[in-house]
Amino acid sequence: FIYIIQEDNEKTKTRVQAPRQTTVFQFEKLLNPDPDPDPSCLRNDKAMEGLNVTAEMLNPDSITRQLNDQISLAKAFVVIAKESNNLQFAWELSAQIRNSQILLSNAALRRSPLTLRESETAVRDMALLLFQAQQLHYDSSTMIMRLKARIQDLEEQMSSVTDKSNKYGQIAAEEVPKSLYCLGVRLTTEWFKKPDLQKKFSRNGQIGMKLKDNNLYHFCVFSDNILATSVVINSTASNSLHPDRLVFHLVTDEVNYAAMKAWFTMNNFHGVTVDVQKFEDFTWLNASYVPVLKQLQDSETQSYYFSGSNDGGKTPIKFRNPKYLSMLNHLRFYIPEVFPSLKKLVFLDDDVVVQKDLSGLFAIDLKGNVNGAVETCMETFHRYHKYLNYSHPLIRSHFDPDACGWAFGMNVFDLVEWRKRNVTGIYHYWQEKNVDRTLWKLGTLPPGLLTFYGLTEPLDPSWHVLGLGYTNVDSQVIEKGAVLHFNGNSKPWLKIAMEKYKPLWEKYVDFSHPMLERCNFH
Numbered sequence: 001f002i003y004i005i006q007e008d009n010e011k012t013k014t015r016v017q018a019p020r021q022t023t024v025f026q027f028e029k030l031l032n033p034d035p036d037p038d039p040s041c042l043r044n045d046k047a048m049e050g051l052n053v054t055a056e057m058l059n060p061d062s063i064t065r066q067l068n069d070q071i072s073l074a075k076a077f078v079v080i081a082k083e084s085n086n087l088q089f090a091w092e093l094s095a096q097i098r099n100s101q102i103l104l105s106n107a108a109l110r111r112s113p114l115t116l117r118e119s120e121t122a123v124r125d126m127a128l129l130l131f132q133a134q135q136l137h138y139d140s141s142t143m144i145m146r147l148k149a150r151i152q153d154l155e156e157q158m159s160s161v162t163d164k165s166n167k168y169g170q171i172a173a174e175e176v177p178k179s180l181y182c183l184g185v186r187l188t189t190e191w192f193k194k195p196d197l198q199k200k201f202s203r204n205g206q207i208g209m210k211l212k213d214n215n216l217y218h219f220c221v222f223s224d225n226i227l228a229t230s231v232v233i234n235s236t237a238s239n240s241l242h243p244d245r246l247v248f249h250l251v252t253d254e255v256n257y258a259a260m261k262a263w264f265t266m267n268n269f270h271g272v273t274v275d276v277q278k279f280e281d282f283t284w285l286n287a288s289y290v291p292v293l294k295q296l297q298d299s300e301t302q303s304y305y306f307s308g309s310n311d312g313g314k315t316p317i318k319f320r321n322p323k324y325l326s327m328l329n330h331l332r333f334y335i336p337e338v339f340p341s342l343k344k345l346v347f348l349d350d351d352v353v354v355q356k357d358l359s360g361l362f363a364i365d366l367k368g369n370v371n372g373a374v375e376t377c378m379e380t381f382h383r384y385h386k387y388l389n390y391s392h393p394l395i396r397s398h399f400d401p402d403a404c405g406w407a408f409g410m411n412v413f414d415l416v417e418w419r420k421r422n423v424t425g426i427y428h429y430w431q432e433k434n435v436d437r438t439l440w441k442l443g444t445l446p447p448g449l450l451t452f453y454g455l456t457e458p459l460d461p462s463w464h465v466l467g468l469g470y471t472n473v474d475s476q477v478i479e480k481g482a483v484l485h486f487n488g489n490s491k492p493w494l495k496i497a498m499e500k501y502k503p504l505w506e507k508y509v510d511f512s513h514p515m516l517e518r519c520n521f522h
Helices: 002-007 010-031 039-048 053-058 063-083 087-110 116-135 140-174 178-193 195-203 226-238 254-266 291-296 299-307 327-338 359-363 393-398 415-421 423-433 445-451 475-480 502-506 514-518
Strands: 217-222 246-252 273-278 344-348 352-354 371-373 410-414 456-458 483-485
Touching (some): 063 087, 063 116, 063 140, 087 116, 178 195, 178 254, 178 514, 195 254, 217 327, 226 246, 226 254, 226 352, 246 254, 254 273, 291 327, 291 423, 327 423, 344 415, 410 415, 415 423, 423 445
Parallel strands (some): 217 246, 246 273, 371 456
Antiparallel strands (some): 344 410, 352 483, 371 410
8 A cells, every 4th residue: 555655646646645644734823813703703613612512413404414334335335436446446445435534533531512614625625535436336336236245255264163173173173182191092092001900800709789879979971081080970979968979870981991990990089889891891882782782783874883984074073973873972861770779869060160069869759750950942943843853753742842952961870660661662763763854963862852851850040050161151050060070172181171160170070190291281
């Protein structure tokens, strides 16, 4: 723009400088008033004093309104001129817009309306430029078409950026940090290198009795994340009134089994009892009994979740995450089979932090229901129609679309009622009906909503606070919450975690632990 200013004619320069000359003149007039002012001028000044600028702008006959209308139109022409690569004309319009804005600013500062004499030049010069814009075919229809095209182009760019952001965010969320991978490897090595650890794990004879004692408080976590599971147990124990009465049942996979056993054998959590199993040892967990395992053997299902190339990329990447077919994810529907001796149990996801004593959960009367959960239908989009396909007749005929949704992550299960009502059989029915993914797209919550429909008792919302992994949560709600859930992609152990919530999770991680120091946890 420097070159354009140098090449501009003197007339344009005069237009730009004019308001500054007027301002200086007005300032001098204030310092050196006329010795004998005309009384009529004084009356006019008093009349003008205190006039509302907003009222002036709303008055269709005022010069202030006229100048504002010209400025609005000129701004639109500036956009069109730039789109047409007419930078000289765009600069002239911008200079005149600035000229008019200075006049309006001066009028606002002195609290008096613009007069025709002081604004005549600005109005005339702007009118000439607007006429010139029309001669350049910058008419309204052309402007509308070009602006619409520009808006469409920007929307396409935004859509493309959003898609990329979602994909990269999903990849980042699914990534296993190097430090976590390192911890698993070191712990596995430690387990097989040190027979003393194995002896200590098998020597604890009292564990067997506690695992079946229904007078104790039983919790289960299904996870392959050692550190996350450790935070769940540590936070629960640290805030418990009677940690020695807590029993944690952990189920992991073959890969992480030795590492989990090593970590929970070498560390003590305020006297909490911890048992570790791997789901591969459950002989009843096979394809003939479990629909998810049967679906994994299907070539179309394998292609959908693992190749991602059979629909031209129409399905969002999050729907194709293989974790949704993981047995650790679906094991929550087999809790009575996993723990046949237990009557009541609290299920916790591995991305939660406990900050209150949870023994009160075991005293809650579920009123004959199977599942105690916090409802999430304070918002419209957390009702059943958000998660299920109501164009399907099977869904439409069985479930109220406005039924209130609820959350997995902290659930109280009455296992006696579960067995009596054959809840796992209900889950099998719906899972088999969704083999073609027409009832719902992903996850364990939709089949959970179907399975526990009419069998869920609402809990007080303070028991389970959600959203710390993807949105802002009221600080007072967090303070009152018993269980804080980092649901969403921004898990607290990832680089993409929400920084303001990480301390809530990190306070239960001992970063001075030798194993964590060796793996660069910080």
